[in-house]
C-alpha cells in the first residue's frame with residue numbers, strides 16, 4: 001500500500017508479460033523493449049487525459065455521478081479541491097508509468113467569478129503542475145481550452161453570431177497557449193466544440209466559415225509571437241454536440257485549411273471514435289492525414305458498433321488498431337504527437353482500480369498492435385504488393401503522363417493504334433486481408449521486433 005488516492009497500487013505498474021496473472025501488470029507494453037530499433041514507449045508516446053479520468057464523475061443525462069471523485073462538486077474551497085484533483089492525477093500518471101498527459105484549462109482550474117480570477121486560478125495550478133512534472137517526469141502532450149461547456153458558448157465560440165463570444169474564446173486560447181508553452185507542451189489542440197450548427201434556419205454558413213478561419217489565423221500568429229514551438233492540432237469530429245460540426249473529418253479540415261492559407265500551420269489530431277462517427281474507419285482518417293502531410297497526433301478510444309454516438313470506450317481490439325499502427329509506422333511515426341487516451345470508464349466501473357485496468361488494457365492493445373504493424377513493415381509483403389500494383393506509374397507511360405509531356409490527343413492516338421490495351425488484374429483484397437491477419441497471429445514469432 002502507498003499513500004495517496006490510489007493507495008492500492010504501490011510503486012508503478014510493472015511489465016509482467018503474457019504469462020503474468022497479475023491484472024495490475026502490463027502483458028505486452030514493455031516501455032524499453034525495442035521495436036524496429038526504437039523503444040516501445042517512444043513509438044507510442046502514451047498520454048492520459050484529465051477530463052474523462054479526473055474531471056468527470058460518471059454523470060450522464062439520466063443520472064448523477066457514480067465514480068469516486070471526491071474533489072468534484074463538493075462545496076467549499078474550490079482551489080483546495082482542484083489541488084486534490086491534480087495530486088490524484090499526477091499520482092495516477094506516475095503509477096501507470098506513462099510519459100504524457102493532456103488537459104483543458106477548465107479541467108484543472110475553477111471558474112471563479114471573472115475571467116481574471118479564472119486566469120489567476122489556472123496560473124497557480126500550473127505552478128503546481130510544473131512541480132509535479134519535475135517530480136514525476138510526466139510531461140504535457142497537449143493543452144487545450146474548453147470552448148464548449150459554458151453557456152456563453154451555446155452557439156459556438158469562433159463561429160458564434162456574437163463577436164464578443166469570439167473575443168472571449170480568443171482570450172481563453174491565448175491564455176492556454178501560453179500555459180501550454182510554460183509547461184513545455186509538445187502540441188496545442190483545437191477541437192471544434194460547438195463550432196457547427198443545430199439548424200441551418202439560424203445559421204450563416206459563409207460568415208461562420210470566415211470567422212473560424214480568422215480565429216485560426218489569430219491562434220497561429222500568437223503561437224509565433226510567443227515562440228511556442230509545439231504543433232497546432234485540429235481534431236476532426238462530424239457531429240455531437242452539434243448536429244453538424246464544421247471540422248467534420250480529416251479531408252474537410254484539410255480542404256478548409258488549404259482554402260484559407262492555413263495548411264502549413266496546423267496538423268490533425270485524429271480520434272478513433274470520431275472517425276467512425278464520420279462513417280470512416282480510424283485507418284482511413286490516419287491514411288488520409290499521412291498521405292497529405294497532415295498527420296499530428298491521436299486520441300485513442302473506440303465506439304460501440306451497436307451505438308451511433310461518441311461512447312469514448314477504451315480501445316481493446318488489436319484487429320482494429322493493427323492497420324492504424326502500420327500506417328503510423330510507415331509514415332515515419334509520431335514527431336510531436338502521441339496516443340492520448342481520450343477514453344472514459346463505463347459508469348458502473350466505480351472502483352479506483354478500474355482506472356488502471358482500463359488504461360493497462362488499452363495500452364497493451366496498442367502495444368500488441370504496434371508489434372503486428374512492425375511485423376508487417378518488416379515482412380514488406382503489403383508494401384511489395386502495393387508497389388507492384390502501381391508499377392506502371394514508374395515506367396514510361398506513367399511518368400510521361402504525370403510529367404505533363406503527353407496530351408489527351410497523344411494518349412488517344414496510342415489507344416487507337418492498339419499500342420495501349422489494358423488488362424484488368426486482381427486487387428487481391430482477400431489475400432491482403434490474410435496477410436494482415438497472419439501478422440497479427442504471428443507477432444510472438446516475429447524476429448526483428450525483439451529487444
Ligand code: XUL
Pocket residue numbers: 051104144189191235237271299310342
Ligand atoms: C470531444 C473530444 C475532446 C477533445 C479535446 O469529443 O474528443 O475531448 O479531444 O477538446
Ligand code: CO
Pocket residue numbers: 191235271299342
Ligand atoms: Co478527443
